[in-house]
Amino acid sequence: MVNTKKKQKPVSLSHGRPPAANKPKASLSSKATRNLIQSHHRLHKVLADATRQGDEQTASAIRQQIEEKGGLKSYQQASIQGQSGDRGGDTSRILLDWLPKDLPKGHTIRMLEVGALSVNNACSKSDVFDVTRIDLNSQAAGIEQQDFMERPVPEINADKFDIISLSLVLNYVPEALGRGEMLRRTCQFLRALPVLGFGESATEYFPSLFLVLPAPCVMNSRYLDETLLNQIMVTLGYTMVKKKLSTKLVYYLWRYQGKGSEKRHKFRKDEVHPGKTRNNFCIILE
Incomplete structure (x- = not known):
């Protein structure tokens, strides 16, 4: 513990x-x-x-x-x-479906894809995103070998991102404390305000975090449920914009407000749903 x-x-x-x-x-x-x-x-x-x-x-x-x-x-x-x-695993298709159709073309929106496995997913193939891809040990051109937790924080707003993708990444962080720190760190990489020229409809969606988790992490955990996850995200400065629950995965789009809760909450490993059939997935935020 x-x-x-x-x-x-x-x-x-x-x-x-x-x-x-x-x-x-x-x-x-x-x-x-x-x-x-x-x-x-x-x-x-x-x-x-x-x-x-x-x-x-x-x-x-x-x-x-x-x-x-x-x-x-x-x-x-x-x-x-x-x-x-062929396994239905390109989660970025869900993100594209959520976003407004009048977004500017020409790779205008800056995306940081953490844990990238391919340069050919839906977001990469679209004409919307300028994608920076990182993974722990990339073996493909177009994916930078880097640990997100060690990536230098951008010093100016222009070098930050409009959206970060954490698709099936947070659940592979081995410690609950590390998961909380990863979520907190995303805030440092997002622009304070969207870039001019996005259009009025985009202000509802950016800057944002696209978060995908196995559904049991949220729906069948002893230490986490959606209410608690929402409290953690609100404390960090996020508000939920979109959600989709499938039989295996849960997808979220969280818009970053730029300011978290005025009261600094701590989220520890407290049991919220007892039960022998539940898993131990947890997020600790100090």
């Missing part, structure tokens, strides 16, 4: 979701893809805990288990296939 009394540096994202890789020719079934991702996610969470505590014996044993399951290569294959078009 996280000790919220002391300031802790969140574990690097490299201990959470493993990096992307080029898609192998072999294809996994949907069930095999899902099981492999869940297994690696659990193991990497334990590995992150052991690494943080300096328990090298446990960390070494977990690394061996990961390799026995195919290592990062098998995880990467499952991750990329799970987000491929």
